[in-house]
Amino acid sequence: MASHTMPTAKPKLGVFKFASCDGCQLSLLDCEDELLAVAGAVDIANFPEASRAVEEGPYDLALVEGSITTPHDAERVIEVRRQSKFLISIGACATAGGIQALRNWKDVDDFTRVVYATPEYISTLDRSTPISVHVEVDFELRGCPISKTQLLELVAAFLQGRRPNIPTYSVCVECKGRGTPCVMVSHGTPCLGPVTQAGCGAICPAYNRGCYGCFGPMESPNTAALGHWWERQLDVPVPDLVDAFRGFNAYAEAFRTASDDYELRESRD
Amino acid sequence: MTEKTIEVDYLARVEGEGAMYVKMEEDKVVDLHFKIFEPPRFFEAFLRGRSYRDAPDITSRICGICPVAYQTSAVNAIEDAFGMTVSEPIRELRKLIYCGEWIESHALHVYMLHAPDFLGYESAIHMAPDFPEIVEQGLRLKKIGNDLLALIGGREIHPINPRTGGFFRAPTRAELDALVDDLQWAREAAVATTAWVARFDFADFEQNYEFVALSHPDEYAVVDGRIISNRGLDIAVQEWGDVFEERHVEWSNALHAVVKERGAFMTGPNARYSLGFEKLYPIAQRTARAAGLGPTCSNPFKSIIIRAVEMVQACEEALRIIDRYVAPESPFVDATPQAGEGHGASEAPRGICYHRYEFDADGVILDCQIVPPTSQNQLRIEEDLWNYVPQYAHLADDELQWQLEQAIRNYDPCISCATHFLNLTVERG
Structure with missing residues (x-):
């Protein structure tokens, strides 16, 4: 340089x-x-x-x-x-x-x-x-x-002249760090935190709402497992899952694939 | 005959992408456009089919500088459609977070975007070596606005806390009390800012404006109100479409809003001040008087003084709200969606931000319309330029260009907002 x-x-x-x-x-x-x-x-x-x-x-x-x-x-x-x-x-x-x-x-x-x-x-x-x-x-x-x-x-x-220290783990790590009880476990609020990259400081759960994915997919997002939890445990309808992944990072690959999969299922159902 | 053009392809110190084109023959303007080439982002289109719940979060992304304005206007419109009213403590919190946005946005514009024009600097950063205390004062004011926003909103840009019916979480009394010392400092700093900017040289440029602003019986209206003007307009927000229309012109990606019967109007600080002076708190009125302002102000260059006065107002308002704050029993009221149409407006730092939504019975958005303040001011900005050029046509091109840029920056145009909007070209013939 x-x-x-x-x-x-x-x-x-x-x-x-x-x-x-x-x-x-x-x-x-x-x-x-x-x-x-x-x-x-x-x-x-x-x-x-x-x-x-x-x-x-x-x-x-x-x-x-x-x-x-x-x-x-x-x-x-x-x-x-x-x-x-x-x-x-x-x-x-x-x-x-x-x-x-x-x-x-x-x-x-x-x-x-x-x-x-x-x-x-x-x-x-x-x-x-x-x-x-x-x-x-x-x-x-x-x-x-x-x-x-x-x-x-x-x-x-x-x-x-060094590599930046920007974590690629999930928002969950930040919730644990600030001592916020899990919103999905403690009050059944759907949360994208497990599949979303950290960086915001896990603000939403600290304000009693679920993460809505501002930082995009974390390094190894298991969107299927999260979607399954939302559907089975939290009764979230499939169209809402499509919209949840179609937010501010809708076209990021992991979120795009997830929303497309749920949309396909919606069209079959 | 000498022809010339002045072109600014990328206007600086405004939010977003705009340009200016002025064509002159001798000293006469023959063509003039305030262009918005910011690429369209189609918010109104992709909101269709989304839940009402998404509207405050998605529309906040129209603007990184005034997200609270979008969130507030959106929830006002949703609550109107669903027949909801929020409790007074929730409305007080809405006013309080909005105070943070006014302080942050006005400090940004006064110190970083507009003052450098009056003092002949390219930017606040260029100004800093000569005016270190002033620039530091501006940055601290801005930070205090942002701190208030972040406390209530969760973060400064695109706050996560506002929702239909109120907030996800109400702040505690102790959290708000921690801001009081800073806000008291900010109120004094805003008074000092007003005295400082009032000493600038102002162009003699009084215009005959139709001022349009929100009005509230007891308040300097910000979070809601009726829409009034100095030409007899006094309507409910629901009547917006009867009185205003948006026109699409070739040189702009932002629609031009006009009063159907009369054309261009002005929204923002000069309009709010001239229509609402009596509603300002005594400390704000005193500060304005001391700065040499009367109860109305038709000089757009003096908008910088009014923004400073409005910072005094916002600090005073925030301190009063915190002083009497009692956390609401519930931070929000539940929404029960119903089919129908709703309208909402609030006073963004740049002027009225209007939203209209149509919902189905499940609260899914069928249609929506968003009219940001800069698209309302766009035509008025062009008219100011038409009237301003002849006074300064004798100047060299680069000086004329700077004068015209400043005339545009009077409006603190937010182009990212307006696009659904700036680049200056002066052609002299």
């Missing part, structure tokens, strides 16, 4: 947005206690949400938010990759296609007609896809939204 060969120059950071809610890049501005330190450690060379000043690439570190949904963005992401030495996709849109990937199961022309009076003004692809479908990605940071603690860990690891 240039930062290593040129120790006197600060690494150049670029923040790039595709289809998204802006929440994940806002996480960087939400690091109120650390923002000025980050700005001291890296050269914020391209971050339109925060600054008019735009430096040309190449960038040492690119944070890419959002999914690819238009022909123009599919070309733009290739240019961003070409300009970036280390590219990290941040958030469920960039790593899994986001909630807008629900279009992937529908006819997008119908969708355009629902929202827009003059559909021919709208240029859009029929699928919302993660960044990794289009270009090589060096690291994927999960979450809807991402955790700012994990974001800072990632930037620190990059600056120190």
Whole structure:
């Protein structure tokens, strides 16, 4: 990396947005206690949400938010990759296609007609896809939204030239860590925690609700076992299982396969 | 004849992707567009077939900066459709979490997105070496708003706690008490912020706006209310569709909302303030007066002063709610779905956020419409630009461009929200 060969120059950071809610890049501005330190450690060379000043690439570190949904963005992401030495996709849109990937199961022309009076003004692809479908990605940071603690860990690891410490185990580990009784066991609340990657800090169970999968599938998700438990022990109807897996990480492979399986069963029943 | 265009392909310090195009012949504007090229995400389409339970969580993903606005408007609409009313303690909690969002969003805009324009900096980060205490004050204000949001909501962005009928979990008195010292500091800091921004140089740019805002008999309306304007509008939220319509124009992926009979209107800080000044708490009114504001304000550049006043209001409101807080007996009331239509609105930091849903008997969404504040302000932003360019046509292109960008940032446009929306091109001919 240039930062290593040129120790006197600060690494150049670029923040790039595709289809998204802006929440994940806002996480960087939400690091109120650390923002000025980050700005001291890296050269914020391209971050339109925060600054008019735009430096040309190449960038040492690119944070890419959002999914690819238009022909123009599919070309733009290739240019961003070409300009970036280390590219990290941040958030469920960039790593899994986001909630807008629900279009992937529908006819997008119908969708355009629902929202827009003059559909021919709208240029859009029929699928919302993660960044990794289009270009090589060096690291994927999960979450809807991402955790700012994990974001800072990632930037620190990059600056120190080491692998980031981002766990891939399930939300259950975080519930145990904070001492939250299991919501499925203690009050029969359906929870995606067992199949969802940690990172949020297991917020939902601590607020008396089930996990709804913001961080996507954990490293080895047993969606069939969880679905079986929901059906048999918690009386969750099959269509609700389809919708549960079709959330903010609907197009992540393990969740996609699970929702497709349940949908197939729904159509047979 | 000299022609020129000013184009900004990617407008900075706004949330989302927008552009501006201005074409001029001599000093006259002949064409002007405020474009939204943020790719459409089709929320209204994929909500069809989902349960009412999903609406607050899914619609919060329209915007990472004002998720509580979407959640609040969604639950208002659902509760309207199902004939539910929530208890006063639950409504108080809704106001309280919304205070967190106002403080966080307004601090972000005042300090990080808008103030750099007035002081001639590219960003707050560029401003920090010259104004370290100011930038640190802004960051701490923002953090306190976020702390309030995270306590009640579970996290700052896309809170997990709000639900139809109330909340999954109500905070304890002790948890809220722990925020009081910070909120008292924030209230003083917001008063100081107002005095600071009031000293900026403001363009002489009073416009004849139709202000549209929510109205409540006893409150500076935020979480619900009737929709009123300074041109005689006074309707229930349910009558939205009778008065407003959304138009689709070629240069924008965001629909333009207009008052059917009259056209463009303004929603957001200037509108709320000008229609609701009497409802502000005394400390907010005093702060506004000390900053030189009258009871109404038709200069969009002064929206930065109003946002600061609204931070004073939000801190005061939060402190009052915490002071009298008694945890609700149950954090939510149960929903019994019924077929029908419901409407909901609330005052997002940028203006009215309106939702309408139609449900079947099981609470499945059959149809929905979401009108974010920026799509309502879009046409008004263009009209401001049309009126603003002639005053500044003598400026060099790069200075004119910056002035016009600032005129757009007056509205704190949230383009990610509006898309179902920005890039500046000035062409001079």
